[in-house]
Amino acid sequence: MGRLVVRQLQARGDVPVAGLRPDEDSEDWEDLGVKVCRLDLLEKPERLASGMLGNDALIFAAGSGGRTKDDMTLLIDLDGAVKTMQAAEIAGVHRFLMISMLFAEDRSRWADPLKPLYVAKFYADHWLTHQTSLDYTIAEPGALSFHAPTGGFKSDPLAVGSISRADLAAFLVAALHDDRTIGRTIPLLSGDLSLAQLFDQL
Template sequence: MQVLVVGANGQVGRLLMQQLLAAGDSPVAGLKPTEDGEEWLDQGLTVRKMDLLAKPEQLASAIMGMDAVIFAAGSGGQTKADMTLLIDLDGAVKTMQAAEIAGASRFLMISMLFAEDRNRWADPLKPLYVAKFYADNWLVRQTHLDYTIVQPGALSFHAGTGLIKSDPLAVGSVPRADLAAFLVAALHAPQTIGKTIPLLSGDQSITQVIDQL
């Protein structure tokens, strides 16, 4: 499957590229115009530059020929609220619109735990919660994409264990490697389409969690 990873140079994006390759997919690195793609080009992979501040019609050119898009981009933890809204909200929505223009029907979105529950939003992450809430809602209500929204808990740098749980009431964390592994598995699991899935470290395999959806 031809899969565009938007934000391929990010912490989760790099793991996604590696795990998609291992799964036999053909990942394509979606990078900012200013980012270096040599790491991926040296592996014989394709790089497509994407300016998330551009119009959807311009972004669509980077998505042409793709079977799926995984949105793993973000403005970063050090940016102000304006860039969070421009990238994590508007950039995500424009990527969804671009995917529809380009005919890439499968769309996986990395959200965050409790994004749909305003009572759980707290500073300093409140702007990011707002962005994820409205981006997720656009994906569900305003597109015809075959979407999967994954809501991870706090992301850690611990080694992946492959053991997770999906509990909408639980609080916790999950290694970035396990998030990436779950996304790759979900990409190929039709039962994840149209689902919003909380994701935390747990005691079940990825296959078990997906089979229970």
């Protein structure tokens, strides 16, 4: 996900910095001309903040992944996300975009085996909206696919569906540059609207 976002930021003329795990190979990123910094989400917020200094915005695309146990879901998707928010405030990074998940706000829609991830997203999103002063946007995508981008979107809090990772990346980059998305939690699925039309409806 992060690689798609970085490439679209570059295409727009932005200068992204990729936050990598301490053990993650940086060669591919450097080949793309992308500056990297090491961010260990198990560290304290003050340590994370040192890698964020001088940046204008942060897109939180990290996740524990489907192969880890529930303890890492809590440590990365919940506590790691909250520590990243705290670090952003320490570093003076005011714009924060969060990738959540569809129905994260509605416990009645939480289904196994993803309940632990829903819990993490619910409380991380709550912290972002209620315990920070960050200019946030929360994207709540449906099921993420590897399909080619369609460039079509819809935002329906009751609908079920999917969206390609490339389209989610396009949304995040566009939202970063559109202040109408600040303070918004936006369900996101594939649909018939352009991003401009979607933002006009906010």
